[in-house]
Amino acid sequence: MKITILGCYAATPRTITNPTSQVLEIKNQMFLIDCGEGTQVQLRKHKIKFSRINRIFISHLHGDHFFGLIGLISTFSLLNRENDLHVYGPKGIKEIILLQLKYSNSYTGYNLYFHELEDKESVLVYEDDNVTVHTIPLKHRVYTNGYLFKEKNTQRKLNIDAVAEYKIEKCYFQKIKNGSDLTLEDGSVISNNELTFNPDEEKSYAFCSDTIFDESIVPIIDKVSILYHESTFLESEAHLATKTMHATAKQAATIAKQAVVGTLIMGHYSTRYGNIELFKEEASTIFTNIILADDGKQFEF
Amino acid sequence: MKITILGCYAATPRTITNPTSQVLEIKNQMFLIDCGEGTQVQLRKHKIKFSRINRIFISHLHGDHFFGLIGLISTFSLLNRENDLHVYGPKGIKEIILLQLKYSNSYTGYNLYFHELEDKESVLVYEDDNVTVHTIPLKHRVYTNGYLFKEKNTQRKLNIDAVAEYKIEKCYFQKIKNGSDLTLEDGSVISNNELTFNPDEEKSYAFCSDTIFDESIVPIIDKVSILYHESTFLESEAHLATKTMHATAKQAATIAKQAVVGTLIMGHYSTRYGNIELFKEEASTIFTNIILADDGKQFEF
Numbered sequence: 259m260k261i262t263i264l265g266c267y268a269a270t271p272r273t274i275t276n277p278t279s280q281v282l283e284i285k286n287q288m289f290l291i292d293c294g295e296g297t298q299v300q301l302r303k304h305k306i307k308f309s310r311i312n313r314i315f316i317s318h319l320h321g322d323h324f325f326g327l328i329g330l331i332s333t334f335s336l337l338n339r340e341n342d343l344h345v346y347g348p349k350g351i352k353e354i355i356l357l358q359l360k361y362s363n364s365y366t367g368y369n370l371y372f373h374e375l376e377d378k379e380s381v382l383v384y385e386d387d388n389v390t391v392h393t394i395p396l397k398h399r400v401y402t403n404g405y406l407f408k409e410k411n412t413q414r415k416l417n418i419d420a421v422a423e424y425k426i427e428k429c430y431f432q433k434i435k436n437g438s439d440l441t442l443e444d445g446s447v448i449s450n451n452e453l454t455f456n457p458d459e460e461k462s463y464a465f466c467s468d469t470i471f472d473e474s475i476v477p478i479i480d481k482v483s484i485l486y487h488e489s490t491f492l493e494s495e496a497h498l499a500t501k502t503m504h505a506t507a508k509q510a511a512t513i514a515k516q517a518v519v520g521t522l523i524m525g526h527y528s529t530r531y532g533n534i535e536l537f538k539e540e541a542s543t544i545f546t547n548i549i550l551a552d553d554g555k556q557f558e559f
Numbered sequence: 560m561k562i563t564i565l566g567c568y569a570a571t572p573r574t575i576t577n578p579t580s581q582v583l584e585i586k587n588q589m590f591l592i593d594c595g596e597g598t599q600v601q602l603r604k605h606k607i608k609f610s611r612i613n614r615i616f617i618s619h620l621h622g623d624h625f626f627g628l629i630g631l632i633s634t635f636s637l638l639n640r641e642n643d644l645h646v647y648g649p650k651g652i653k654e655i656i657l658l659q660l661k662y663s664n665s666y667t668g669y670n671l672y673f674h675e676l677e678d679k680e681s682v683l684v685y686e687d688d689n690v691t692v693h694t695i696p697l698k699h700r701v702y703t704n705g706y707l708f709k710e711k712n713t714q715r716k717l718n719i720d721a722v723a724e725y726k727i728e729k730c731y732f733q734k735i736k737n738g739s740d741l742t743l744e745d746g747s748v749i750s751n752n753e754l755t756f757n758p759d760e761e762k763s764y765a766f767c768s769d770t771i772f773d774e775s776i777v778p779i780i781d782k783v784s785i786l787y788h789e790s791t792f793l794e795s796e797a798h799l800a801t802k803t804m805h806a807t808a809k810q811a812a813t814i815a816k817q818a819v820v821g822t823l824i825m826g827h828y829s830t831r832y833g834n835i836e837l838f839k840e841e842a843s844t845i846f847t848n849i850i851l852a853d854d855g856k857q858f859e860f
Contacts, residue, residue: 270634271597273604295630296572296597303574319662321633325626329596332622333571350662357658361620361651363701400664 259284259409259461259559261484264300266525266551268468268490268504269322271295276553277322278526280486281306282463284407285388290314291405291465297326298333304554308337313384315391316347317467318402324351328358335366342369346383346391348401349374375403380478387412394478396469398503404466406479414454421453459483461559464519467526470499471509476516484559485519486551488526489537495528504528511541511548521559525551560585560710560762560860562785565601567826567852569769569791569805570623572596577854578623579827581787582607583764585708586689591615592706592766598627599634605855609638614685616692617648618768619703625652629659636667643670647684647692649702650675676704681779688713695779697770699804705767707780715755722754760784762860765820768827771800772810777817785860786820787852789827790838796829805829812842812849822860826852 260283265276277294281301288310290297301308316324324347334343343366345351352372359365373383375393384391387410394404413435421431430440440448464479467488479485490504499506505513507524514522522545524537531537538550549557561584566577578595582602589611591598602609617625625648635644644667646652653673660666674684676694685692688711695705714736722732731741741749765780768789780786791805800807806814808825815823823846825838832838839851850858 269637271600271630273600295627296600299572299574299597319659320665321630321659321663325630325633326596329572329622329626332626336570348662354658354662357655358620358622361649361655361701362622364621400662 259463259484261463261486261523261557261559262304262306263525263551263553263555263557264297264304265294265553266527267553268526268528270529271322272529275529276300277325278317278467279326280465280551281311282407282465284461284463285409287312287389289391289407292317292323292467293325293327293330294322295325295329298330300553301330308334309339309341311343312341313344314346315405315465316345316351317396317404317465318398318400319348319350319354320400320468323468327351328355331355331359331366331370332362332364334368335364339366339368342371344371344373344384346373346405347375348403349376376401380406392478394464394466394475396466396475397472398468398470402468404464404469404475406462406464406482408462409460411457411460414450414457417453417455424448424453426453466513468504470503471505471513473513473516476513479513479517479519481518481520483520484523484557485514485517485521486523486525487513489524489541490526490528492531492536492540495530498528507537507540508544511544514541514545514548521547521549523549523551523557560764560785562764562787562824562858562860563605563607564826564852564854564856564858565598565605566595566854567828568854569827569829571830572623573830576830577601578626579618579768580627581766582612583708583766585762585764586710588613588690590692590708593618593624593768594626594628594631595623596626596630599631601854602631609635610640610642612644613642614645615647616706616766617646617652618697618705618766619699619701620649620651620655621699621701621769624769628652629656632656632660632667632671633663633665635669636665640667640669643672645672645674645685647674647706648676649704650677677702681707693779695765695767695776697767697776698773699769699771703769705765705770705776707763707765707783709763710761712758712761715751715758718754718756725749725754727754767814769805771804772806772814774814774817777814780814780818780820782819782821784821785824785858786815786818786822787824787826788814790825790842791827791829793832793837793841796831799829808838808841809845812845815846815849822848822850824850824852824858
């Protein structure tokens with residue numbers, strides 16, 4: 259699992275910082291999460307192939323989380339994209355994008371599917387053989403969802419030594435990984451337990467931005483491997499966090515602690531702070547395993 | 560008159576080039592012309608004060624000319640702008656912007672006025688004591704206007720030597736600049752011609768992008784001081800120019816020659832070309848006084 263932070267600052271894009279967007283690579287798929295203005299340039303800068311992005315998840319319709327979407331969709335067209343593109347986001351996102359494509363007389367040459375969200379409970383929005391994606395209902399000034407990505411590791415891992423000892427041919431490997439016992443030519447049966455180990459631990463990633471401090475998300479993100487939780491402010495500006503429906507560094511850490519997550523990634527910093535280390539300092543009093551997001555950083559788990 | 564090129568490349572923003580946007584400073588007013596994605600960051604980069612931009616002129620609703628507008632409008636709000644903002648552009652621009660402000664629940668705190676254009680003839684869209692702005696109807700794949708900015712130099716220039724010789728007091732200067740003769744205390748009259756020179760030449764700037772080669776604009780831009788004319792392609796790709804309704808370098812120069820303009824600025828280059836000097840080379844066979852636009856360049860006239 260790899261996370262590339264394309265932008266992690268609140269409000270307006272600046273020469274040195276970018277609004278929210280990140281790429282989650284999980285089980286060889288790339289998911290784009292949020293798409294602030296300038297995201298397509300950030301994708302180019304970090305050499306992420308446009309053609310590998312087939313699903314885009316938008317948390318909410320504030321500009322710093324989606325103003326780059328129409329540009330990216332248009333650029334996909336100019337690059338003669340052929341793959342389907344799926345966009346998940348709040349109701350309204352389809353109307354906004356289609357209106358602009360209508361006036362520019364430039365409907366996409368590829369299939370563009372919108373999955374508009376209105377649910378107030380966590381729902382499954384995407385599933386394939388390798389991953390599930392659920393919404394995480396968040397509380398912000400407009401309808402907002404975080405997203406919970408979970409690996410599905412249904413396949414057992416081959417015990418290479420055992421397989422070699424029994425001289426089992428490659429054509430049986432998939433069957434064994436699926437959990438089957440193996441019957442040899444002499445009729446004897448080798449138990450699957452002898453040939454495999456348990457699957458890798460299923461990693462998970464929860465993206466929670468933007469939101470107030472809201473303990474009701476804790477059961478949904480319980481024990482996730484990685485939690486990205488917004489921390490727009492420090493406690494010294496807690497009144498602004500309340501007013502603008504954002505969270506402080508301490509509050510982000512409190513959620514991480516309550517949900518017993520593996521690692522907390524902090525981001526969505528207000529641009530009023532010159533030194534983001536202050537966020538880590540404040541949060542470290544509550545929770546220890548903390549990483550600070552910053553534009554261009556990549557994290558592998 | 561000063562022109563700052565924020566972006567002058569066609570189609571998609573890249574790490575090294577920006578889509579169309581430029582700032583025209585004329586008679587101490589700043590006009591923003593087009594607003595591709597990333598324009599607000601380019602404004603910051605070139606230290607142009609956001610508060611000095613009160614009028615934005617959008618040529619057409621293709622993304623590379625206006626996808627940055629909603630972000631700029633939103634940023635103005637976040638910066639607690641108080642001045643009115645006037646946006647001129649094709650019909651539809653208001654619907655697009657207001658729809659996004661509605662869904663983000665973030666109507667502007669300042670007055671935002673839209674001046675939507677539908678005329679097929681050149682019309683006056685703005686006038687004050689110092690400048691007029693007319694549309695230049697262009698032919699492109701969607702409804703498009705260029706804009707013609709003209710200084711109004713109605714005031715005569717003081718002849719400092721004459722004024723000193725007659726020992727005329729400062730309080731009379733404005734009256735003299737307005738063209739009046741002056742009656743001295745002894746009743747004698749000094750003709751205005753003795754006290755003033757003709758006004759400065761009225762400079763003008765014509766922005767023409769995007770457009771096919773279209774001689775019908777020549778009478779509108781006749782003898783402008785500066786013509787910015789798109790030159791998306793070279794003649795070797797003239798077939799693409801025809802297909803996509805753009806112009807070649809040679810065609811831009813032909814328009815400049817026919818309109819007897821002072822200087823031709825070329826831009827809106829297709830990103831297929833590695834060396835923009837080729838545009839100047841090609842155009843120079845037709846017209847001599849040529850400047851190549853490039854992101855970040857400033858031209859004073």
